[in-house]
Amino acid sequence: MGREIPYLDVQNLTKTFGSLLLFENISFSIAEGQKVGLIAKNGTGKSTLLSILSGKEGYDNGSIVFRRDLKVGILEQLPAFDPEESVLNACFNHENNPEKVLKAKQILTQLKIRDLNQPMGQLSGGQQKRVALANVLITEPDLLILDEPTNHLDLEMIEWLEAFLTRGNKTLLMVTHDRFFLDRVCTVIMELDDHTLFTYRGNYAYYLEKRQERIDNRRAEIARANNLYRTELEWMRRMPQARGHKAKYREDAFYELERMAKARIEERQIRLKASNVYIGSKIFECQYISKKFDETIILKDFYYNFARFEKMGIVGNNGTGKSTFIKLLLGELTPDEGRIVVGDTVHFGYFSQEGLQFDESQKVIDVVRNIAEYVDLGSGRHLTASQFLQHFLFTPEQQHNYVYKLSGGERRKLYLCTVLMRNPNFLVLDEPTNDLDVVTLQILEEYLQDFPGCVIVVSHDRYFMDKVVDHLLVFKGQGIIKDFPGNYTQYRDWQALQPAEAKNTSTAAPKKSYHNNERRRMSYNEKREFERLEREIESLEAEKKQIETALCGATTSVDEITRLSKRLPEVNDALDEKSMRWLELSEIES
Secondary structure, X not given: OOOOOXXXXXXXXXXXXXXXXXXXXXXXXXXXXXXXXXEEOOOOOHHHHHHHHOOOOOOOEEEEEEOOOOOEXXXXXXXXXXXXXXXXXXXXXXXXXXXXXHHHHHHHHHOOOOOOOOEHHHOOHHHHHHHHHHHHHHOOOOEEEEEOOOOOOOHHHHHHHHXXXXXXXXXXEEEOOXXXXXXXXXXXXXXXXXXXXXXXXXXXXXXXXHHHHHHHHHHHHHHHHHXXXXXXXXXXXXXXXXXXXXXXXXHHHHHHHHHHHOOOOOOOOOOOOOOOXXXXXXXXXXXXXXXXXXXXXXXXXXXXXXXXXXXXXXXXXXXXXXXXXXXXXXXXXXXXXXXXXXXOOOOEEEEOOOOOOOOOOOEHHHHHHOOOOEEEEEOOEEEEHHHHHHHOOOOHHHHOOEHHHOOHHHHHHHHHHHHHOOOOOEEEEEOOOOOOOHHHHHHHHHHHHHOOOEEEEEXXXXXXXXXXXXXXXXXXXXXXXXXXXXXXXXXXXXXXXXXXXXXXXXXXXXXXXXXXXOOOEOOHHHHHHHHHHHHHHHHHHHHHHHHHHHHHOOOOOHHHHHHHHHHHHHHHHHHHHHHHHHHHHHOOEO
16 A cells, blocks of 8 residues: 655755755655644744745745645735725635635634624734634635734634644644644644754654754764864874875865864853842832723723732733733823822833834844943843843844844844843733744743743733743723732633633623622631731742752752652642632632
8 A cells, every 4th residue: 555645745945045044955744634833933934934835935946745636725924805805705715605604704703803894904913814814714725824823813712723723634734933832733843943844743842852852962963073073183284195095085074073063053051130120119009990992891990009029911802901901001091090100110111012113224233232232130240232132042143134134023022122121120011922933932931030020921822921920810801800829821720610600701791890899798717817828828939939949959969859849749739729719718808
């Protein structure tokens, strides 16, 4: 029985832009039922590769073969539509087939596109991307090629799309930075790195493990080559005239060895830790603020006192008021009632969706130097603008590129660097993960974990939220906000335990929200329990931090590591249990 023909077979593909080599002689194939995630650093050719596969971009050499009569659906990063066309007509693949029209309506509803007669020109860029996604899914293609499918989707839509793509025997190739999505959907990870393609047959967690093995092996190869290179270099210098025909093979081997010895692995050796950021004890206080637009309630009698060093995540469906809340905090909007009091020492750094504006004719390094020549890390340490950019994976060569040459992801990364270079003590990041590559996201996560100030993150990236935040505000719509002491996964686990009616508060009429005066008040014993829980949670969190620090320390003995490894899950279980009880009591008026 012959080998089954793959849906897509790519052999020895090479692509250059002028003198810039994107990839060279890369080969891969995608079989029926495979779900492949493609990841790479910004600017290394992910979207270009998808454009080549869709026929919109040429290539230097190689071959691309799709199985005959294969139906391919392609979601582009920036889809284009006729602005006069209605939403339903823009889903041109329904061909007036009643079943297809019904399917289109169902998928568009899931993606929160409800007015099917609205002209496409009236939709935002994010809404147009969702119509384009619906368009691809409606056609039920044999092979889906998706460029950043989760951009502009809220968490509810992303989870729906995860379920949709994992059902049945769908075949897909996608570029995404959403690591939860990669982990849950993809069965193969391809990484484009150093002009080469590496394939890992597993999900994202498997890829991380095997990638590290590859890097460790590569580092060992380079170290061995360096040792041998010194010996061979001496031989080359010593015997320039004595090399006969028999030594020619050794000379050829020397040049290959030299190439290996001079190879570099682009990896950061240190985490970027600043210690000079100061922020006072008073951060900001929302004093019973209310805000609405027409009949849409964003906030109603909302009170919150932000703690020093707090790292908060804000989640919720699109249109529930997350970005409005941020603009109220920053003073860009005024509340209808109440006020926000910000501490005197607070210096905001705001990374927004709209803030990406550069002089296209400037060089990357000059954009950053115009803000500051160096970043003060405290204790006499500082990084120059160039070193700071290099930490965020702008090579010295890229730093002297003009802005107009940068890819979309590289521009977002440069914008992020300009925000961080201003040395803020309170970072407000609105969807910071959009268009950033996985490696940059890991660097940003480390930076925020070590950041000695305050952080608010609005994001649909669940993996990123879990790594960075320790507290959530969940915007449910119509002024209902859930205050949750934990990260996103802990919130989802807690939510899964709640009765069905409690989960539908965003669509059902709210019975009694936390600002409703009719709620029962805490009893004396409950108040005492609430106060005791706060002390116990604080103590357990401090113990957890000490254990994690000790486990990472080089001086901890084996016996101590064993003891702490047993204690850590006990502390985590106790924290979960006490946090849940604290949350139950916090729902009661004090």
